Amino acid sequence: MFTTVKELTEQSVKSGLPLSEIMIRSEMDTTQKSRDEIYHRMEKNLEVMEKAVDRGIHEQVRSHSGLTGGDARRLQTYLKSGRSLSGDTLLQAVSMAMATNEVNAAMGIICATPTAGSAGVVPGTLFGLRKRMQPTHDQMVRFLFTAGAFGFIVANNASIAGAAGGCQAEVGSATGMAAAATVELAGGSPEQSADAMAIALGNMLGLVCDPVAGLVEVPCVKRNAIGASTAIVAADIALAGIKSKIPCDEVIDAMYQVGRLMPAALRETAMGGLADTRTGRELKQRIFGGRAQNPAVEEK
Template identity: 60%
Template sequence: MKLYPKNFSTAVHNCNLSGISLSRYFLDIEIVLNETTEDEILRQMEKNLSVMEKAAAKGIAGVTSFSGLTGGDAKRLAAFRATGSPFGDSLYLEAMIQSLAVNEVNAAMGVICATPTAGSSGVLPGALLTMRDKLNLDRRAQLNFLITAGGTGALIGNQASISGAEGGCQAEVGSASAMTAAALVEAAGGSPSQSAHALAIALKNLLGLSCDPVASLVEVPCIKRNAVGVVNAIAAAEMALAGIESRIPVDEVIQAMGSIGRMMPMALRETALGGLAQTPTACRMTAMLQQEGHIPWPFPAAGRNED
């Protein structure tokens, strides 16, 4: 069976040998492994990109979640930015608005593109939609951004996990932030090796993050974590572009994330049985949602399995 590259250092090594970018490398693998063509891959990626654009626009206009628990924060932050933040304007602010917007649309059962999951779907579009103008990325370069993020995300998934039920939020927002950082570096003209450092730095910053959503809904704290995920991605990319290196090699960082996930108690892996989900306020919110018929009683049930 034809296999995906084993780890990130293999990918960097092969890119350096052939003098190609990570996006070219992952594109070539995609063509061979999945018996497809470059045009077909780009066509499908274009579809995904336009979904991200529509979701961001919809979220900035303002949405309310399915449960009624969340929504409107992207709009709020955009209004705040428009009146002038006391800290001055920044691309970080712009990226947070886009990330919140996409993830609020997700909570509202709107159409999004999972990157890598629905719960972390705001991180990558937040970075891409903000930085594409700044970096003068043409459409093809934007699609390359998605291919690099997808390829590096797969390296995380194969060595660790991208599932909150398996590895906590570090596996979802952590992975989203890390693969976004790697793609940002390439888009800004950095090397494959700098992408690897960016991914390692971004992932290290979010190691240990638990998945403890209130009432098991993909809303609190998920939505705001998407904003933090994008800020972390940009910060890691800037550090890597400056030549700052991760002291721990990228694949060891990814494997550490997987190992932390396996040590994480079930209560902190998407079960709503621990952490924020079991705070007095979260329990009150859960009871309220039950009364309104949004979730069936009893919840969360004792002895429930993960995810």
């Protein structure tokens, strides 16, 4: 069991076990479930993630509002043209994160990581790295346990809800989780995983939750997409041996404090930020007018 990043990394260093293994054993201990049962459940989640990515990059996904859909495919086409500036790995991750959130916005099936609104970053990063790193199935499952370990700490010490802490708590947390897991996948040390998380989350402090029309679409889909690229870059920075000057636990605490200082208008109420721009308000009007969304419901 661990409650801080310091405890998690210390347990890993002391035992010589990877972070993912510390998470698996902690889960066995807390829930009294068998390793097989826990591992199998994570495999199922990985399957759901892969299906959502595949759907988003191959099918013509479109949300009910029409605000999002089809951009992951657009990026795939662009990638094939060979003209990309940021390179294959990074843009694959971006496109696959986008794919996941487009499926989410279309009320498709996804796996929340740590939330649905931030569901694209972790799978986007993982499947985006697949071609470059050729991970085994076990490494892919472990990627999710490591990401989960860091998310677990954030959720218990800060927040993973946009309504409580803004987008930094959702896409920020997801990006940190993905960065830390990428380091383990690339063979980095537990401390480097913590540094990658600290660097990634530190870079996203203050990010507000401002969904246009209250829909998990604009800017959520693109924030997830770019979150995946940030995760990979932060992992690279940590793998280069660069440390975060502020320890990861303190960055998580800073995120929590920033969330507390954030006004409600910037915490998933769709009353500030991009939601409150002229175009944001017009889109809301166009989508909902003054009506309830579903005629089957009575609204007082």
